[in-house]
Structure formats: structure tokens, C-alpha cells
Amino acid sequence: MQKRVIFKLIVSLIICQLAGFVGSLFTTPSIPTWYASLAKPSFTPPNWVFSPVWISLFVLMGISLFLLWEKTLHFPGVKTAIFWFAVQLGLNMLWSILFFGLKSPFLALIEIIVLWIAIFLTILKSLRVLKLAGVLLIPYLIWVSFAAGLNYSIWTLNA
Helix, strand or coil: CCHHHHHHHHHHHHHHHHHHHHHHHHHHHHHHHHHHHCCCCCCCCCHHHHHHHHHHHHHHHHHHHHHHHHCCCCCCCHHHHHHHHHHHHHHHHHHHHHHHHCCCHHHHHHHHHHHHHHHHHHHHHHHHHCHHHHHCCHHHHHHHHHHHHHHHHHHHHHC
16 A cells, blocks of 8 residues: 555544544543433443444544545545535534533433434435445444434433
8 A cells, every 4th residue: 555545544543533532531531420320221231332332433434534535635525525524523522522521411412413414414425425435434323323312311311
């Protein structure tokens, strides 16, 4: 592989993992305290599941971003796909801030709906550029759909 290609792949992976890291700064301190005190639905996964799932999803997102970036910014639709990618990545971090940082399941619920829409648009825009770039984001959309249901249940059980 060329050095430029390897550089783009590493940067893409780091960008996505950094988003996860920022989210974890708000999440980790709240897990043993505030989050532990919440009533949760029966389908809540054990806490240890979340980290490997998110790390894996951020890797898939990083590969997707790399594939988009590799198409060059002059390729039709790349700028739009990367724009929506950046929007959903920012919203992803914001969810952790709202849910765990501000301890607001309600605000996080509203935000996760917007996040879901942004991910869906990112997938649509990415599919137009390179099918694989969009397909790699589908597990992320599925997980966020599950997380939205979990978020809703936590909100209703603790309201």
C-alpha cells in the first residue's frame, strides 16, 4: 500500500475512535454512580458489552470514512457523504454528553432520534459514492436503533 493510503486509513480510524473516546469521558464516570441507580428494562445488556460493541462500530465507521476519502473530494457525492458523516459523528458524541454528562435521558432521546436520521442520511449518501462505505454503517444504525429503544425505556422507567 502507498503511504498516502495508509495515512488516510489511520487518520480515518483515529477520528472515529476519538469520537468514542470523547463520549467515554462523559460515560465512564457515570456508569458506577448515576447509571447504576437507574431503573432499566430487562433487555439492557451488561455494561461490559457496550465498550467492545462501540469500538467495533467505530472501526467500521473509520473504514467507511476512509473509503469515502479515498474516492477523492472531486468524486460526485463525496463531499455530501463526508458532511453527513461529520454531522452524525458530532451527534454521536453529543448523545453521551446529554445522557451521561447532563444525566438527561429525555434530551438524549430527542437527540438520538436526530442522530438516527443523520446516520440514515449518511448511509444513503455513502451508498451513492461507494456501496461498501454505506453498507459498513448498517450495523451502526441497527445498534443506534436498539440504543434508542433502550434510551426510551430508561426515560419512561425513571420519569
